[in-house]
Structures are given as structure tokens and as C-alpha cells.
Amino acid sequence: MTFSKQLNVQEFLDSRPFCAFHWKILLLGLAVLILDGFDVVAMGFIAPALIGDWKITRAALGPVLSMGLFGLAIGALAGGPLADRFGRRRVIIGAVVFFGLMSIASAWSPNIAVLSVMRFLTGLGLGASQPNAATLASEYAPKKHRSLMVTVIYCGFTLGAAGGGFLSSYLIPLHGWQSILVVGGVVPLVFAVALFFVLPESAKFLAVKHEGRAALARIINQIEPAAVDASTELVTAERGHAGKGAIRLIVSKPHTTITLALWVGLFMNLMTVYFLNSWLPIIVKDNNFSLADAALVGAMMQVGGTLGNIVIGWKMDRFKAYKVMIGMLLGAGIFTVLLAQLNVGLYGLIGLVFLLGYCINSTNTGWTAMAANYYPTEMRATGTSWMTGIGRFGAISGASIGAVLLSFKWDFGQLFLALTVPIGIAIVAAYVQGRRCTNVAPVLCNATTH
Template identity: 75%
Template sequence: MSAVEQFNVQDFLDTRPFGAFHWKILLLGLSVLILDGFDVVAMGFIAPAIIKDWHVSHAALGPVLSMGLFGLAIGAMTGGPLADRFGRRKVVIGAVCFFGLMSLLSAWSPNLAVLSAMRFLTGLGLGASQPNMATLASEYAPRKYRSTIVTVIYCGFTFGAAGGGFLSTYLIGRHGWQSILLIGGVVPILFSFVLMFAMPESAKFLAVKHGGRQALMRVLNQIEPFVADASTAFVTTERSHTGQAAIRLIARNPHTTVTLALWVGMFMNLMIVYFLNSWLPIMLSGEHFSLTEAALVAAMMQVGGTLGNIAIGWKMDRIKAQKVMVGTLLGAGVFTVILAKMSFTLAGLTAMVFLLGYCTNSSTTGWTAMAASYYPTEMRATGTSWMTGIGRFGAISGAYAGAILLNLKWDFGQLFMFLTIPIGIAIVAAYISGHRNDTMMPMLRNAPSQ
């Protein structure tokens, strides 16, 4: 390659065929999310054993569960700016090792106060690892596969949560509830060493920050051998606002409207999901279904969400993301109203909850794909992570809203009709974010600069 030939990093990454390098990134990202899913839901599986072992009430365990959610929110909002400043790789590896260490130490908690603090610290690492791993994967994904890769990676969260359930069933009775926290600590710590050797820094990040030329050259040659050498002049079509904080960039024009729409959309979506995740079994038991039947129906919501995660990414890579999100959320609204107004047998209810989970869980992942596709490299981790962090407060709100409404003796139909409010707001947010994205995208490009 001649000394005067310019190499556009962004265009190169966007147009590569999906190859072995991309499979590696996909599997690493999937593994990180599996570990995240296992640790996030661990407390839900071990809570009954803790109540029995420590002789505490259900209410006393509430702070332990809520502190984990607060940690997830703060971790996401902190991890994004750090990743945009220091790199995605460092933050992901550090976060995985950190939440593993905190989970490991949680196993020796002597009381609920210490366990609450440890779950908050665990949540910090979990919150930082999820969106930044998705950001790194999206930056290596060819343009036509980008949304699919992000949503497939997020399927790892469901796999990890399911694995936690199976392991809990086997281990708690034999080795105590601490064994789940031990596994949730040791495995991530070991995997962080795998990430050190196997996971590269984002090439787009290296190009925009104009640093790490040797690292950039090595990773590009992994994707396509001998494509770059010492004489290659790397350029990118994305501008770099040197010295400006990424948080300030996502909040100012031309990003303000899209940023607010993404925040509102994710907040409402996670409010819906955590409302259902937290209270659906109790809502069903009030409809004269047994606990076993209620658990089966609730599980089908997760199955539907897993399939929906894959499907929504595939659709967003082929159809305008705004249309996919609005259509998916409209489907959630329709199924919610049907569940509120009609009576079902167990089989019919299971099918309807499966479809509702397909729409609500997949649209949650869809917001991440939209954010990763919208924000430029220099602020992508911050934009995606802050959206996720704001959304976590929606998750907390959903759990508390369910408790309040059930305490007010709202019936099954009224509870589902309540969900149409956040669904409607999310639909408006999806429309605004997509419309504004189309309007402002030409402004987000600048001439290539060396």
C-alpha cells in the first residue's frame, strides 16, 4: 500500500463479509452477557434459601434486591463515559472482573446489610459490562448485520438467567445458597483473563481517538490479512470533539431529541418488563392458577422474549428500525388489551403471554440496537450506557408500581390495562427517535480527516 493511499476505517468495517473474526466477537459478547444474566438474577433464585437460613421476612430482603438494580443503573451511567474516554475493552474486562470479585465476596456476607452493599457493588460491574460489550460488538459488525449481532448478544442474558435457575435447583440443596454466588464470582474472574487475550479494542474507537496505531493495524489485519501496513494513512468519516465530555455531546444538539426519546423509550420498556417479571406469577395466582401453572406461563414470556430478540435484530437490519420498533410495541399493546379484556384457558393464556414476551422483551433489546446504530463512535458507549442506566430506573419503578397497584387490590384486567400507558409512551418515543434520526443523520457526518 502506498504512502499516499488513505484507508477509511469506518467504511472498511461496515462493508466486510461476516467472517471468523466477527464470530469471535459475537461469542465473546454472548459469553459476557451469559455471565451477566446469571449474576443479575442470582438473588431471585437464592432468596428463598436466604429467608429460611437467616430467618428473615420477604420484606427484609427487599433492599437487597433493589440495591442490585440501583447498582446496575449507576454502573451503566458510569461505565459508558469511561469507555468513550479509555476504550471499550478496558472497561468491559475491568467490569467483568469486578462484578465477579464482588459476587465472590458476597458469598461470605454475614448479614443483610453487608449483602445489600455487596449486591450494589456487583451491580456496578454488571451495569458497566452489558452496554459496553454491545457497543464494542456493534462497532465491529458489518452494517447489514449490526442490529442482529447486538440483539443476539443480548440473548445471552436470558441464557444466563435460565442457567442460574437450573444450577440453583441442583446446587442450593446440596451446597447452600452461597454456592451460586461462588460460581457467579469465580467464572467471571477466570473469563476476564480470556478477554484480556482474546478481545481487541474497538477499531473505530482507535481510529477516532487517533491513538494506538499499531493496535489498529493488528486488528484490521486480523479481519483481512495484509490490508494495512506501516505506510497506511488511516482516516475516518466521523469527527472527534477533542476534550469534550461524551455526556455533554449526547445531550446537546443535534442529539438532544433522540437522546431524550431513547431514554423515555427504554425507561417505559423496562418498566413494563420488570412489572411483569416481578408480579406476573402473583397476578396469575389471583386468577386461580396454581403456582406451578403460573411459573410455566411466566417462563413462556422469557422464551418468547428470547426468540423475539433474534427476530427484531434480523428485521431491523432489513426494515427501517423505527417501523420495526413501533410495530413491535403496537403488538405489545394489542396483546396487553386482549389479556385485560378476555378470559383464557391455561393453554390460551400461555400462548398470549408468549406473544407479549416476544414483543416486550425484544423491544427492550431493540432500543439498544437503535442507540448503538445512532450515536457516533466518540459518544456511542456513553449514549448506549446512559440510555440503559436511565432504563434501569424504569425497571425499579415497574417493580414498585406493581406492588402499589396490587396493594390497592387492582384485578388482573386493571393491571394489564395500566401497562397500556407506558406502552403508548414508548410507541411515541420510538416514532420520535426514528423520525429525528432520519432528519439529523446527514448532520452527523463530516469530511474524512486524518
């Protein structure tokens, strides 16, 4: 076939104004993360009822919680390479179906051992869906809105977690703890049907793979009507990797240093966040506050993080991403030191924890935006997912290290000062990533100068 004109798919997607098509991608990705957030924290909602129903100790729930986190990590590590090989759409829909089925099956677990296995399997699906939803969104987002689109999608996680808490308070007294797992499975299965009909494959993925021209043309014409016709040749500056594994690519030169910096950065970030998520209420209560006060302080950290997710994406689209990350992490370090050194009372504590959550929770999503902006299409899903998977082991470490430090009888100030170590390492990682990124691929990284 002879073509009379060309359309560069990558340049087209990067330069389009935000339109109804982008809103569709944003809302679908947000919905995936809402379902993820609900299912990831489901065990926290049902734990008190489970303890009473099965007559078990709190310690007995440890394997269930840890197996879920391991599932998230392994799912992320597997989901990226699968998406770079078979497409983002197939993996996202498959992952949603899988964790929906596993959640329903979890409701019929007869004991802790079976429930632990089921939560691991549920985590596999959850871990694969999260980073790939963000990857798909980043590949459709106009360049000037890309980081914001990724970070807004990750707000869905906290929305799902919060919504799950309200739903649990209503359903568990009426229908038992199993009802939360059933809802956490049925809703994703129904949503997966909707995804099958409305979720498009990544246009950049189709262009790089040189397959599905008709589907690619339809997608482009949805974004801008009549942009492609039979005489239009669809091209891209990005190339496929000709069979070279995406995992091998992300750790090969020139990506080695940047990949390691992203891994270390998110690992340390999630270590800090999960230390706080797991132990902050207990630390606050042990500092002579009531249970209600401790719960309020913990909630304010999540509120601050949700606001921070939106703001950091907006900032990263306007300034150099690594400088925004360093600024937010420095803020987290400052608020951590203030919490350690000042005796501010309940309202001062709430304010400082809100600001800490604003800084430290938002940088979690910031790492994802940095990875999605850096890696080319051939390895983007793998790069983002492997960073997420490695980071999940930081989350597991954070929860475990908290238990060790509390066993040492460290006081409030010592515990918060300890958090400056992983925050400091994350700052160094952000600096290394940013400087190396500028030297290696300024086009792929946010090249805006201010």
C-alpha cells in the same frame, strides 16, 4: 511517514462480510451477557434458601433486590463515559473482574445490610459491562448485520438467567446458597483472563482517538489479511470531540431530542417488562391458577422474549429501525388488551403471554440497537450506557408500581390495561426518535428504505 494509499476504517468495518473475527466478537459479547444474566438474577435463585438460613421474612429481602438494581443503573451511567475515554476493552474487562470479586465477597456476607451493599457493588460492575459489550459488538458489526449482532448478544442475558436456575437447583441443596455467589464470581474472573488475551479494542475507537496504529493495523488484517501495510494511512470520517465531555455531547444539539426519546422509550419499556417479571406469576396465581401454572406462564414470557430478540435484530437490519420498533410495541399493546379483555384459559393465557414477551422483551434490546446505530464513535458508549442507566430506573419503577397497583386490589384486566400507558408512551418515543433521526443523521441511522 509518507503513505501511498488510504483506508477509511469506518467504511472498511461497515462493508466487510461476516467472518471468523466477527464470530469471535459475537461469542465473547454473548459470554459477557451470560455471566451478567446469571449474576443479576442470582438473588432470585438463593432467596428461598437465604430466608430459611437467616430466619428472615420475604419483605426483608427487598433492600437486597433494590440495591442490586440501583447498582446496575449507576454502573451503566458511569461505564459509558469511562469507555469513551479509556476504551471499551479496558472497561469491559475491569467490570467483569469487579463484579466477579464482589460476587465472591457477597458469599461471606454476615447479614442483610452487608449483603445489600455487596449486591449494589456487584451491580456496578454488571451495569458497566452490559452496554459496553453491545457497543463494542456494534462497532465491529458489518452494517447489514449490526442490529442483529447487538440483539443476539443480549440473548445471553436470558440464557445466563435460565442456566443459573438449573445450576441453583443442583448446587444449593449440596453446598448452600453461598455456592451460587461463588460460582457467579469465580467464572467471571477466569473469563476475564481470557478476555485480556483475546478481546480487541474497538477499531473505530482507536481510529477516532488516533492512537495505537500498530494495534489498529493488526485488527484490520485479522478481518481481511494484508488489507494494511506500512504504506497505508488509516483514516476515519468521524472526529474526536476535542475534550468536550461525551455526556454533554449526547444532550447537546442536534442529539437532544433523540437522546430524550431513547431515554423515555427504554424507561417505559423496562417499566413494563419489570412489572411483568416481578408480578406476573402472582397475578396469574391470584386469577385462580396453580403455582405451577403461574411459573409456566412466566417462563413462556422469557421464551418469547428470547426468540423476539433474534427476530427484531434481523428485521431492524432490513427495514427502518423505528418502524420495526413501533410495530413490535403495537403488537405488545394489542396482546396486553387481549389479555385484559379475554378469558382464554391456561393454554390461551400461555399463548398470549408468549406473544407479549416476544414483542415487549425484544424491544428492550431494540432500543440498544437503535442507540448503538445512531451515536457516533466519540459518544457511542456514553449514549448507549446512559440510555441503559436511565432505563434501569424504569425497571425499579415497574417493580414498585406493581406493588402499589396490587395494594389497590385491581383485578387481572385492570392490571393489564394499565400497561398500555407505558407501552403507548414508548411508541411515541420510537416515532419521535425515528423521525428526528432521519432528519439529523440519516447516515448514522439505518438509512435503508422500503
